[in-house]
Amino acid sequence: MTRPHLLFLAVGFPPAAKSSTYRLREMANQLVAAGWDVTVLTTVDESWERDFGVDLTLLDDVDPAVRVVKLPLFREDLETDVRLMSRERAADPRGWRRRHLARNEDTFPEAAFGGWLPELCAAVDRLHGERPVDLALASCVPYTLLGVLQHLHATAGVPYAVDYRDGWSVDVIGGDEAFEVDSRRGRLERDVLGRATWITFVNDAIGDFYAGRFPELAPRMHVVRNGYDRASVPPVRPQGPLAEDGVHFGHVGVLTFPVEMLAALLEGWRLARSRDPLVARSRLTFRGPTGAGPFQGANDHVEMLRLAAGDGVEYGGPVPKAQMADLYAGWDALVLLVMGGRFMTSGKVYEYAATGLPIVSAHAKDHDAAAVLEGRDLWTGPLGVDVEALAAGFSEAARWAVEADRSTREVAAGHGRGFARDDLMRRAITALTAEVRS
Amino acid sequence: MRKALVVVVGAARPAVLVGHLAELSARGFDVTVVTPKRQAARFADAGVALVTIKSRKATAPEVVARIALSKPKVVEHALTADLIVAADDRALLTVWQLARVNRTAVARYGMAPALRVLDDVPRRTSAQVRRDRLRHRVRGLRRVAVTQARRVVRRGRT
Numbered sequence: 001m002t003r004p005h006l007l008f009l010a011v012g013f014p015p016a017a018k019s020s021t022y023r024l025r026e027m028a029n030q031l032v033a034a035g036w037d038v039t040v041l042t043t044v045d046e047s048w049e050r051d052f053g054v055d056l057t058l059l060d061d062v063d064p065a066v067r068v069v070k071l072p073l074f075r076e077d078l079e080t081d082v083r084l085m086s087r088e089r090a091a092d093p094r095g096w097r098r099r100h101l102a103r104n105e106d107t108f109p110e111a112a113f114g115g116w117l118p119e120l121c122a123a124v125d126r127l128h129g130e131r132p133v134d135l136a137l138a139s140c141v142p143y144t145l146l147g148v149l150q151h152l153h154a155t156a157g158v159p160y161a162v163d164y165r166d167g168w169s170v171d172v173i174g175g176d177e178a179f180e181v182d183s184r185r186g187r188l189e190r191d192v193l194g195r196a197t198w199i200t201f202v203n204d205a206i207g208d209f210y211a212g213r214f215p216e217l218a219p220r221m222h223v224v225r226n227g228y229d230r231a232s233v234p235p236v237r238p239q240g241p242l243a244e245d246g247v248h249f250g251h252v253g254v255l256t257f258p259v260e261m262l263a264a265l266l267e268g269w270r271l272a273r274s275r276d277p278l279v280a281r282s283r284l285t286f287r288g289p290t291g292a293g294p295f296q297g298a299n300d301h302v303e304m305l306r307l308a309a310g311d312g313v314e315y316g317g318p319v320p321k322a323q324m325a326d327l328y329a330g331w332d333a334l335v336l337l338v339m340g341g342r343f344m345t346s347g348k349v350y351e352y353a354a355t356g357l358p359i360v361s362a363h364a365k366d367h368d369a370a371a372v373l374e375g376r377d378l379w380t381g382p383l384g385v386d387v388e389a390l391a392a393g394f395s396e397a398a399r400w401a402v403e404a405d406r407s408t409r410e411v412a413a414g415h416g417r418g419f420a421r422d423d424l425m426r427r428a429i430t431a432l433t434a435e436v437r438s
Numbered sequence: 439m440r441k442a443l444v445v446v447v448g449a450a451r452p453a454v455l456v457g458h459l460a461e462l463s464a465r466g467f468d469v470t471v472v473t474p475k476r477q478a479a480r481f482a483d484a485g486v487a488l489v490t491i492k493s494r495k496a497t498a499p500e501v502v503a504r505i506a507l508s509k510p511k512v513v514e515h516a517l518t519a520d521l522i523v524a525a526d527d528r529a530l531l532t533v534w535q536l537a538r539v540n541r542t543a544v545a546r547y548g549m550a551p552a553l554r555v556l557d558d559v560p561r562r563t564s565a566q567v568r569r570d571r572l573r574h575r576v577r578g579l580r581r582v583a584v585t586q587a588r589r590v591v592r593r594g595r596t
Contacts, residue, residue: 049554080551082524082537090534091499093527093547294524294548298454306453 005131006036007124007158009138009145011113013040013068014058016048017289017318019254019347020165021058023202023226024139026421027163029063030429036135037065039127041120044070050078052254052289053296057322061231071123073116076100078293109185113142120144121151128156135197135436139163143185146192153195161198161432163224167206169213172343181213193217198432200224203368205342224428227421228350232324236356236409240401241332246281247398249360250331252319253348255290255301257339261385262301265337265362266308268383268390273311276395278402282312284335287327289318324351332401333358342366349373353416356409358400360393376415377408440561442467443519444486444549445533447493447502448526452480455525458549459484465556470515472506472532489515499531506532507539517571519543521559523552539574542566 008031010024024040031038048054062068077097079085089096101111108114127133136158138145146168149160168189171178179185193199193214199221201207211218241247255262272279291299297317305315319327328334334357338346345368352359358378362385363369370382378400380393404412442462446455463469463485471481474497475490489511493502506512516522516536522545524533530547537545544559546552 050551080547082522082530082533082545082547085530085534085547087531087534090531093530291550294551296548296550296554298451298458298548298550300451303451303454306457 003035003037004134006031006038007127007133007136007152008038008040009120009124009136009148010040011042011142011145012048012139013042014062015045015054015056016042016051017053017055017058018048018051020139020141021055022229022321022347022421023163023165023425025058025062026227026229026425027137027139027429028066029061030422030425031137031433032063032065033426034429034433036433038063038067039131039133040066040068041123041127042068042070043073047072047074050075050080051292053318055318055320057320060322061229069123069127071119073119075112075293076115077112080294108144108147109188110143113144116142117144117147120148124148124152125155128152128158132156133158136160137163139165140168141165143168143189146188149196150188150192159197159436160195161200161436162193162196163200164206164210165202167201167209167343170206170209170343172206173340175341175343190214196220198222198435200428202226203343203345204371205368209343222428222431225419225424226345226347226350227419227424228347228354228416229321229324229421232321232328232351233354233413234325234329236406236413237329238406238409240404243278243402244281246283247278247332247401248330249282249284249333249335249394249397250287250327251285251335251337252287252324252327253338253346254288255286255299257301257337259300259304261337261339261362262304264385264387265335265390266304266311266313268362268387269308269313269394270311271387271391272394272398275391276398278398279394282394282398284311284313285331286313286315287317287319328355328357331357333360333397335360335362336369337362338367338369340364340367342368342371345369345372350416350419350421353419354413355416356413358397358404358412360390360397362390362393372419373415377412378404379412439466439468440520440559441515441518442469442521442523442552443515443536444469444471444523444525445506445529445536446471446473446477446481446525447499447528447532449477449480449495450526455549456480456484458553459486461553462549462556465553467521467556470519472512472515474502499528502528503532503535507535512536513539513574516540516543517574518562518567520562521546521552521556523547523549525549540570541573542570 012018012020104114108117152158207223341364349369365382383389469486472489474493524530
C-alpha cells in the first residue's frame with residue numbers, strides 16, 4: 001500500500017544551527033515512523049551560513065527516508081558580500097534594511113521572510129504536481145509558511161496542520177498581544193488557523209492564549225513541548241569536582257537575551273567570587289551561536305563576555321549538536337539565562353533538567369522554564385536578574401556541585417527524564433496521524 | 439602571505455574586534471587596519487599595521503570614504519589586498535569603493551563572515567594587481583581631465 005505523502009514546511013531543518021532545528025528533525029523522523037512519506041521543504045545550507053550558521057552533525061540523526069528539498073532562498077538583509085551590494089545599501093545599511101523589510105511586508109506581512117512567499121508557493125505547486133500531497137504541515141517561524149498553506153489549500157484543497165513554535169499574535173517576550181484580531185495579520189492568522197485540522201504549541205501559556213483568542217478552534221489545539229534529545233544528555237555523574245579545583249559553570253544556547261540580563265548575571269558572578277572562595281576558584285563558560293549576518297559572533301554579548309575574561313568567564317562559540325553530551329559531561333553546574341516570561345520555555349531547559357547537574361536560574365519567576373523545573377532538586381529557583389540573589393545562587397549551586405551525592409543527582413535527572421523529545425513527539429504525531437486518517 | 443585590509447570606523451565592541459584581528463593574523467594574513475586617528479590606540483597591541491585617516495565621530499560615511507580614498511597609502515594597500523573587510527556599518531561605503539579599485543579581492547561586511555571564508559580567499563596574481571593599478575591611474579587621470587574641462591567651460595561662460 002502506498003504511504004500517504006506529507007509535505008513538511010520546515011524552514012530551519014538540519015543542518016541549520018537554529019534552536020528550532022531539533023524539533024523539526026524529531027517531527028520529521030516521527031512522521032516517517034508513523035507511516036508517512038515525508039518531503040521536507042527548507043532553504044539551502046548557504047542561507048543558514050548567513051544566519052546562525054550550519055551544524056552538519058545535525059544530519060546524523062535525520063531518518064534517511066525523509067526527502068529534503070532545499071530552495072535557494074536567502075535573507076538578503078544578511079548578505080555580507082560587499083560586491084553584491086548596491087551603493088545605496090553600502091552608504092546607509094540600516095536605512096536600506098528598513099526599506100527592504102518594509103518591501104517584504106508588501107508580499108506577506110512578515111518583515112524578514114515575507115518576500116519568499118511567491119517562490120515557496122511555486123515550489124509547493126511543483127511538489128504537489130510531482131506527487132500529490134495528502135497533508136501539509138508547517139512549523140512556524142517563518143509565518144510566511146501560513147501563506148503557503150493558504151495557497152495550497154485554496155488551489156489544490158490540501159488539508160493542513162500548523163505547528164507554532166512561538167505564536168504569531170502573542171509577543172512571547174513582552175507577554176502582550178502582538179497584533180489585533182482584525183488587523184491584516186490577525187485576519188490572515190484567523191483564516192489559516194480556522195481551516196487547520198491540527199494546531200500545536202510549545203507550552204501551555206501559548207496554547208491558552210490561542211484557545212482564548214479562537215475558542216471555536218480549541219478542540220483542535222494541542223501542546224507539544226520541545227523536550228530534549230537523549231543523545232545530548234550524558235549519564236549522571238557519580239560525584240562533582242573537588243572543592244579545591246573549583247566548579248565549572250556552563251551556559252549553552254543562542255545568546256539572544258537582552259544584554260542587561262547578561263550584565264546583571266556577570267555582576268552576580270563577580271559578587272559571588274568576592275564573597276565565596278569556592279566560586280572565586282570557579283569558571284563560567286558560555287557556548288552557543290550569537291548574532292547573524294555581519295554581526296555573527298560579534299554582538300554586545302560577546303564583547304561583554306570577552307571583557308569579563310579576568311573574572312573566569314569565557315565564550316567558546318557554537319557547539320555542534322553531536323558534542324552536547326560531552327559538553328555537559330565536562331561541566332559541574334549549569335546557568336539558565338533566558339528572557340521572557342510565561343510564554344517562553346527555552347528548549348535547553350529540558351536538557352538541563354535531565355543532566356542532574358545543579359542549575360542557577362536567571363529568569364522571571366513566571367517563566368515557563370520555572371514550570372518545567374518546579375520541584376527539581378539542585379535548582380536555585382528563578383532568581384530573576386537580582387544581583388544579590390544571583391550571587392547567593394552561584395554559591396549555593398557551587399556547593400551542591402561539590403557535595404551532592406549520586407542519588408541526589410539521579411533524582412534531579414529523573415525530574416527531567418519525562419521530557420524526552422522522541423516520546424513527546426511520538427505521542428503527538430501518532431495523535432495527528434490518527435486524527436487525519438479518521 | 440596573503441594580505442587583508444580591514445576598515446574600522448565605528449567604535450563598538452573593541453574586544454571582539456581585536457580578537458577577530460588576532461585570528462585573522464593567526465590564520466596567515468598580513469593585516470592592515472585603516473581607522474580614524476582617534477581610534478589608533480585601540481590597535482596598539484593587536485599586532486597589525488595601521489593606516490590612520492582624519493575623521494571625526496560624526497563624519498558621514500561618504501566623507502570617510504572620500505578621505506580614505508584620497509590617501510595614497512590606503513589605495514596602495516587596497517590594490518594589493520586579497521581580502522578587504524568592513525568591520526562596521528560606517529566602514530561599509532569605504533570598503534564598497536575600495537572594492538571598485540581592487541576588482542578581484544574578496545570583500546566582506548563583518549569580521550565573522552570574513553573569517554568564515556578565509557580558506558576560499560585566493561592570493562591575487564601580480565597581473566591582477568598591475569591591471570587594477572593601471573585602471574585606477576587611468577580613472578584618476580580621467581577624473582582630473584574632466585574636472586579641468588569643466589573648469590575651462592565654466593570660465594568660458596563667465
